[in-house]
Every structure is written in C-alpha cells, then in structure tokens.
Amino acid sequence: MSNYNLVKMQKKLKKYIDEMRFHHTLGVMYTAASLAMCHGEDIERTQVAGLLHDCAKCIPNTKKLKLCAQKNIPVSEIEQKSPYLLHARIGAYIAREKYHVEDPEILSAIEFHTTGKAEMTLLEKIIFIADYIEPMRNKAANLPEIRSLAFRDIDRAVYLTMRDTIMYLEKEKSCLDNQTIVAYNYYKELVEKKEA
Secondary structure, eight states: OOOOOOHHHHHHHTTTHHHHHHHHHHHHHHHHHHHHHHHHHOOHHHHHHHHHHHTTTTTTTHHHHHHHHHTTOOOOOHHHHHHHGHHHEEEEEEHHHHHHOHHHHHHHHHHTTTTTTTTTTTHHHHHHHHHHSSTTTOOSTTTTHHHHTTOHHHHHHHHHHHHHHHHHHTTTTOOOHHHHHHHHHHHHHHHHHHOO
C-alpha cells in the first residue's frame, strides 16, 4: 500500500493548470475512484493517476517540444505535427519528476490516457475511460451508454470510446495517432470474441 498525499498533490497541481482543467481533473479522479471500487482496482493508485493525467496539459506546445528535446522524451512524427498530443507523455515524466510517482503502472496510465493502447491494464483502462466519461464531459457521442457500460463491461466501454473517438477525429480531419488505431483493432477483436 502506497501513501500518496492527494491533498498536497492537488494543491501543487492547482498552480500549474487552469481552473476548468482542474475541475475536469477532479472529475476524472473521482470517476476513476468509482470505477476502481467497481472493478477491484487499488483506489489510491487510481486517484493519483486520475489527478495527474493532465498535469502537462497547460504547457504551451512550443515548450512541450523543447522539453521533450531537453529530457530525451521520444516524439513521434504525428506528435511533432500536433504537439498538444505530447501532454500525456510529458505528464508521465512530470508525475515522476515533480510528484515523485514511481509506480510504473500509474505512469503508464498517464502516458496512454489519450491514445489508449492494446492490452491495457485495468488501471490504464480506468483512466482512459474516466477521462472520457467524467461528469463535466457532455459533447461526446453515446456518452450515456458508455457511462453505464464502464461499470459493467469495461472492455466494451474502451472499444466504444475508441470507435467514437476515431469517428470524431476523422470527421474533424484531426490527427489520429497510430497507437489508437492499433488499440481500437485490439479491443474490437476482443469484444467480438466475447460476443461470439
């Protein structure tokens, strides 16, 4: 059992992100804690990952690229073109360096909360989903269905979240990370096998 000081972390985090982002972050943290209770994941670890998932979100894009170059954080071609995607990867770095989080699974949940990945751990799935369904979110397609599913069948909720995200990004002609496509195909196959 770890002993993170969540109150101290919240106070520190509040200095680095704007008010809307802070409220979203608390929503993700509480949603993640609820999902952890439902699915049997460690609540404290889940809260830490939820609290810190967007800790790098408010860093300007040019600074994100500079930071990656300075700290040898790998940047993909798509991240080079769309540096806002780097907040997850940099967030994992900041969680380790500034908030002293050493748990590799928490760091991975932060790193992959935007793109997802194939074969996610339960903690990774919880943060990925909590970011999508937290109470302040209201624009995404099929939210009521995904919110309900997240507590009953988390793999199916992950699959639908990825499907809807890909459809939205394609419609908006936004950058789509290849990691998301790989993850989507993995969860699509997993859900179809379960249903067969």
